[in-house]
Structure formats: structure tokens, C-alpha cells
Amino acid sequence: MSLIDLANPTRFLKLAARLLPWFVAATLVAFACGLVLTMLAPDDYQQGATVKIMFIHVPNAWLSMLVWALMSVAALGTLVWRHPLADVAGKCAAPLGAAFTFLALVTGSLWGRPMWGTYWVWDARLTSVLVLFLMYLGVIALWRTVEDPSRAARAAAILTLVGAINLPIIKFSVDWWNTLHQPTSVFRVGGPSIDSSILVPLLVMAIAFALLFITLHIAAMRNEILRRRVRTLRLLAAQAAQVADTRAGARA
Amino acid sequence: MDALAAILVRDLRVALRVGGGALVGVLFFLAVVTLIPFALGPDLALLRRIGPAILWLGALLASLLALDRLFADDQADGSLDILLTGSVPLELVVGTKAVAHWLATGLPLVIVSPLLGLMLNLDARSIAFTALTLAVGTPALTFIGLIGAALAVAIRRGGLLLPILILPPAIPVLIFGVAAANTDVVGAVPFGTPFTILCALTLFSIVIGPFAAAATLRHGLE
Numbered sequence: 336m337s338l339i340d341l342a343n344p345t346r347f348l349k350l351a352a353r354l355l356p357w358f359v360a361a362t363l364v365a366f367a368c369g370l371v372l373t374m375l376a377p378d379d380y381q382q383g384a385t386v387k388i389m390f391i392h393v394p395n396a397w398l399s400m401l402v403w404a405l406m407s408v409a410a411l412g413t414l415v416w417r418h419p420l421a422d423v424a425g426k427c428a429a430p431l432g433a434a435f436t437f438l439a440l441v442t443g444s445l446w447g448r449p450m451w452g453t454y455w456v457w458d459a460r461l462t463s464v465l466v467l468f469l470m471y472l473g474v475i476a477l478w479r480t481v482e483d484p485s486r487a488a489r490a491a492a493i494l495t496l497v498g499a500i501n502l503p504i505i506k507f508s509v510d511w512w513n514t515l516h517q518p519t520s521v522f523r524v525g526g527p528s529i530d531s532s533i534l535v536p537l538l539v540m541a542i543a544f545a546l547l548f549i550t551l552h553i554a555a556m557r558n559e560i561l562r563r564r565v566r567t568l569r570l571l572a573a574q575a576a577q578v579a580d581t582r583a584g585a586r587a
Numbered sequence: 588m589d590a591l592a593a594i595l596v597r598d599l600r601v602a603l604r605v606g607g608g609a610l611v612g613v614l615f616f617l618a619v620v621t622l623i624p625f626a627l628g629p630d631l632a633l634l635r636r637i638g639p640a641i642l643w644l645g646a647l648l649a650s651l652l653a654l655d656r657l658f659a660d661d662q663a664d665g666s667l668d669i670l671l672t673g674s675v676p677l678e679l680v681v682g683t684k685a686v687a688h689w690l691a692t693g694l695p696l697v698i699v700s701p702l703l704g705l706m707l708n709l710d711a712r713s714i715a716f717t718a719l720t721l722a723v724g725t726p727a728l729t730f731i732g733l734i735g736a737a738l739a740v741a742i743r744r745g746g747l748l749l750p751i752l753i754l755p756p757a758i759p760v761l762i763f764g765v766a767a768a769n770t771d772v773v774g775a776v777p778f779g780t781p782f783t784i785l786c787a788l789t790l791f792s793i794v795i796g797p798f799a800a801a802a803t804l805r806h807g808l809e
Contacts, residue, residue, distance in 0.1 A: 414802070414806070466755050466758060469751075469754070469755050470755045472751070473748075473751050473752045473755065476748055476751060477738070477742065477748060477752065480742055480744055480748055481742045481743075481744075486741070486742060486807065487742065489741075489803075489806035489807060490738050490741050490742050490803060490806070490807055493734075493738070493799055493802055493803050493806070494734075494738060494752060496799075497734055497756065497795070497799050498755070498756075500795065501755070501756045501759075504759050504788070504791075505755065505756070505758055505759055507759075508758065508759035508762045508763060508784075509758070509762070511762065511763070511766070511781075511784075512762045512766070
């Protein structure tokens with residue numbers, strides 16, 4: 336089964352139907368293990384129980400970047416290989432990526448309140464993630480502006496690739512900006528070098544969130560394919576009705 | 588080469604005539620800079636400190652305002668289709684149009700910025716730094732905006748979307764532009780460091796912009 340076999344949406348739907356229950360089960364198991372391990376993980380000697388926010392925060396932050404990378408590959412698939420499902424994959428990844436980025440920002444600011452004493456600081460990292468969030472919203476807005484999916488697909492693909500080129504530049508310049516304007520006022524809590532008692536739950540949670548993404552992504556792609564079929568059927572029905580109308584009009 | 592020169596002259600002529608909107612950007616720039624003291628209060632010391640940042644923000648917003656013009660009119664009267672089917676490589680055509688657009692809308696912003704700098708109580712060195720960074724930085728804004736303008740034309744109804752798509756990639760230009768313009772006021776780093784990075788960003792966007800915009804137009808309008 337190669338990638339090109341999946342070009343047939345029906346085949347993809349069949350495969351998705353077969354795989355989805357397994358991914359749902361795997362996600363549930365991974366989250367169960369991850370949450371139990373998180374509960375058992377020791378509190379930090381400085382941060383107390385708030386360090387457990389990390390087990391939610393860090394996987395979301397990782398995924399926020401990973402999803403853009405996946406969207407860039409999908410964009411190449413749309414522009415270069417013209418894979419019919421690439422734009423479906425790209426479109427469905429954008430809201431998920433935005434959600435993960437949003438969760439990373441929210442959990443980060445909830446963590447920042449007890450640790451830094453404020454919900455938001457214009458720290459380099461926070462700012463670049465915020466810009467990433469804006470870029471996700473831009474792609475989603477682009478998809479929502481155009482009703483013809485194939486037109487929107489190519490525009491969104493180019494925007495995604497331009498964003499992928501720009502992200503390192505934005506990251507670099509925000510780092511520069513921050514070091515310029517904010518001397519050491521943002522104290523970053525130098526947590527303990529990661530011990531295995533924390534690292535293991537973190538990795539399990541990361542796997543759980545990755546599985547969650549895969550599950551939601553497959554389901555979203557399935558829904559998108561079905562939505563496009565409905566759209567095509569509706570267009571055909573409207574066309575048929577119009578033809579019937581003109582015929583009736585000509586007869587009358 | 589002749590064709591590109593012809594496009595340059597034509598675009599400039601269209602932009603400078605009635606309805607071309609070349610000077611609207613300058614007016615907008617003036618309006619933004621006039622508004623800011625109303626919001627902050629006429630505190631000359633404060634204005635002096637944030638003056639370069641105000642000028643940069645105003646120039647950024649003013650250059651966004653005019654971007655819509657880059658391809659929309661050409662698409663409306665059909666000349667964009669002629670350019671698309673022509674024998675001159677689309678990347679060069681699009682790049683030339685961007686240069687013409689910058690000459691008509693970006694350069695005026697640079698020229699009036701010293702005057703506005705005086706109104707914001709900047710001293711001569713700050714004014715010179717700000718004008719120089721704007722002269723180097725506004726082409727980057729135009730060439731990044733080129734991609735957005737192409738997207739807006741390719742998807743129609745994109746006019747409202749354009750600023751949202753363009754602002755994130757414009758952030759680095761703003762950061763280094765203001766950093767370089769501010770060196771006289773803040774003085775944390777030498778002028779050359781952020782300025783050279785700003786030059787690099789401009790060159791980079793001149794390379795990326797035309798290719799991405801041409802690809803968008805080709806894919807979007809077929």
C-alpha cells in the first residue's frame with residue numbers, strides 16, 4: 336500500500352474506517368497511562384504541583400510546530416505531486432494545529448501566573464508561538480474565504496510554504512528583539528535537569544497527544560471527503576433542477 | 588528588457604494619475620502619525636523616545652493599505668491575463684511590478700518621513716537613521732506584500748484577508764527596522780548590526796517574493 340494508492344478517496348475512506356478504532360483505543364490507553372504517570376510523578380522542589388502543567392504544555396508546544404511541518408509536506412504534495420488528498424490533509428491539520436498552539440499558549444500562561452507572577456510576558460518564546468498561532472488563523476481564514484476547494488488548496492499551500500520559510504526567521508528575530516528590549520526581567524525558572532521520573536511521563540504524554548492528533552486528523556480528513564461529496568451532489572442536484580426548470584419553461 | 592521597462596513605466600504612470608492612489612499612502616501615514624500624539628498626549632520627551640517606532644508602524648500600515656492595488660486593477664481590466672500568457676517570465680514581470688509599486692507608494696513614505704520625524708521631536712541623527720532604515724526596509728514590505736497581493740487576487744474577495752496574511756512575515760522587518768532606527772535613542776547596539784540584518788531581510792524577500800507571487804498567480808488563475 337503506497338501513498339499513491341490512497342489517491343482514491345474511497346480507498347482512503349475504507350482504510351480510515353479500519354484504522355480509526357485502533358487509533359482511538361491507542362489514544363485512550365496512552366492517555367490513561369500518561370495521566371497516571373503524571374499523577375505519580377514527584378512534585379518539583381521549587382514549583383510544587385504546578386510543574387505538572389508541563390506534561391500538558393510541552394506536548395502541545397511540540398505538536399504546534401510539528402503540525403505546521405506536516406502541513407508543509409502536504410502543501411508540497413498539493414503543488415508538486417498533485418496528490419488529491421494532500422490538500423484535504425493540509426486543510427484538516429490547520430484547525431488542529433491552531434488548537435494545539437492555543438492550548439500551549441493557555442497552559443503556558445496558566446503556568447506563568449504562579450511561577451512568573453503574570454499571565455503573559457513578551458518573552459521571545461511566547462511571542463514566536465503567538466505569531467505561529469496567528470499564522471494558523473491566517474491559513475484557516477484563507478480556507479474559509481474561498482468556496483472552491485481546489486482553488487483554495489493551492490493558495491493555502493503557497494501560504495503554508497511561505498510560512499514554513501518564514502518561521503525560523505521570525506523565531507530568530509524575536510529572540511533578537513527580546514534580548515534587546517528585555518534584559519533579565521523575565522526570570523526563567525531554571526528547573527532541575529530533567530530526571531527520568533519526569534521525563535518518562537512527559538514522553539508518554541507526548542505520544543498520547545501525537546496519537547490524539549493522528550486520530551482527530553484521520554477523522555477530520557474522512558469528514559472533509561464526505562463534505563466535499565455532499566457539496567458535489569448538491570451542485571449536481573441544483574444543476575439538474577435548473578435544467579428541468581428551463582425545459583419546463585420552454586414547454587410552457 | 589524592453590517589455591519590463593514598458594511595464595515599469597506603465598505601472599508608474601497608472602499609479603500617478605487620477606485614481607491611482609499613489610499619494611493616499613502618504614496621507615494615511617501622515618494621519619496615523621498625527622493621531623498618535625492625540626492618544627499619548629503631547630509629551631515631547633516620550634514622542635522623541637518612541638518616534639522611530641511610530642514612524643515604522645505608520646509606514647508599515649500605509650504600505651499595507653496600498654497593496655491591494657498591485658494586481659486588483661490589472662485583473663479587473665484583463666491586463667493580468669495578458670501578462671500571464673506573455674512570453675516574459677512571470678517572475679520578472681511580477682518583480683518589476685513590485686519595483687514600480689515601491690517607487691509609487693514606498694518611496695514617498697521614505698521622503699516624507701524626515702518631516703514627520705521633525706514633528707515627533709526627533710533629532711537629526713535619529714531622523715537620518717529612520718529615513719535610511721525605511722529606505723532599505725520598505726522594499727522588503729512591498730516584496731512580502733507582493734505574495735499577499737497575489738493571494739488576494741487568486742482567491743478573489745481576499746482584500747480583507749491581506750493584512751492578516753502579510754503581518755506575520757513582516758514582523759522581522761519591523762523588529763530590525765525599529766532596532767536600527769532606535770540605536771540613536773536607545774543605544775544598546777551599534778547601528779550596523781540590525782541594519783545589515785535588515786538589508787539581508789530585504790534581499791531575501793526580493794528573492795522569495797516574486798517566485799511565490801508568480802506561483803500563486805499561475806496556480807490561482809488557471
